Amino acid sequence: MPDNDAIAELMARCALRDQRAFAELYRLTSAKLYGVAIRILRREDWAEEVLQESFVNIWNHIAEYSATRSAPMTWMTAIVRNRALDWLRRPNLERGDEDYDLLVESLPDQGPGPDVVLGHGRDAAALAECLRQLSGDQRQTIMLAYAHGLSHGELAQHLKQPLGTVKTWIRRGLERLKGCMDGRS
């Protein structure tokens, strides 16, 4: 994970229209953000377009970052995720879904307490610990939805579960996650 302090400093310079700082910001973060876009869109041409749109958006709105109070990578990732999800909801767009079943099979099993590797730091440790406290179904559905931008319908189809069940897993899982994480901070 790129160093948040270095990124925050570059972003402050970008807010003052420093294009060299922007080039450096791109160099440090683009691989991370391209990975996020690829996992959601699963097509390189779409991910390239979304990444480019996102960086233009980041440049144009970087001064708003200070008002959000979140970590710089979180802010930039949210822009990429939103762009990618917007892209997916364009009409008449079909993602090939032949590898979803592989994707589902490759997930950690649903037994209690799989090791979730989430990077370093206190926030990551808190999230990992709290994910462990969810049921396997809740954890799997949430992680799958987040990483790959799957809708309720897609999740239901690929987990071979009724739509209502999947919605309940997600809703209850998120509630428990919040309770657990707020309790630790």
Next chain:
Amino acid sequence: MKYRNEQLRDALASEYALGTLQGRARRRFERSLKDDPQLRALVTRWQDRLAPLDAAGQPIQPPARVWRTTQERIQTGRHRGGLWSSLPFWRTVGLAGIAGALTLALLLATLPPTRHGPETMVVVMSDAEANPAMTVSWPMQQRGQPRMRIRVMGHPEMASGTAWELWLLLGGEQKPVSLGLIGTEAMQELTVPRSVVPMMDRAYGLAMSIEPSGGSPTGQPTGPVLYKGQCVLM
């Protein structure tokens, strides 16, 4: 549409951040986000909670052409707009530009180093032609009432019978909040009023308006806005 129920608001924010709020519900939620800063704050909390999941994914190097196109687009200033481009604040507050960058560099030279100390909020306020005219800075995360350091550039004159009033802008549809009256002296300090301290976390920008002497009679800006600028966290 307003989502009033707190639990529903948080549930929607969580599924928005997760990505499962899609289609029409997502579009409706995004419209609400634009003028509901509290709802935006709920989304930000959820993005923070889930962010470590991104660290689990592999970075993938994008092709070089992505950077070339991005760079061309920011240099020509061509952009197609998007989710964030319609936030009301951005219709009225522009960036100070190159001149602002120079001013801010000068201002930063006068600030104590911030790498390990508390963060500082800096606002470069510009006139209608985007020329920087005033800078304001204050320490974040401090107990009590922060003292704002104010630098006024040039030697502006204040018409007799008028006053300059400084306003805190909170973004969205929220009304400006008065920070008090200031003078034309090059270096001044202003203590943030006790009642405004809890809002400083949400500061989006500052504006300075010309008011009758003694300040605005209504508690809202009544005269023309002379200078304005947005907050940058340093």
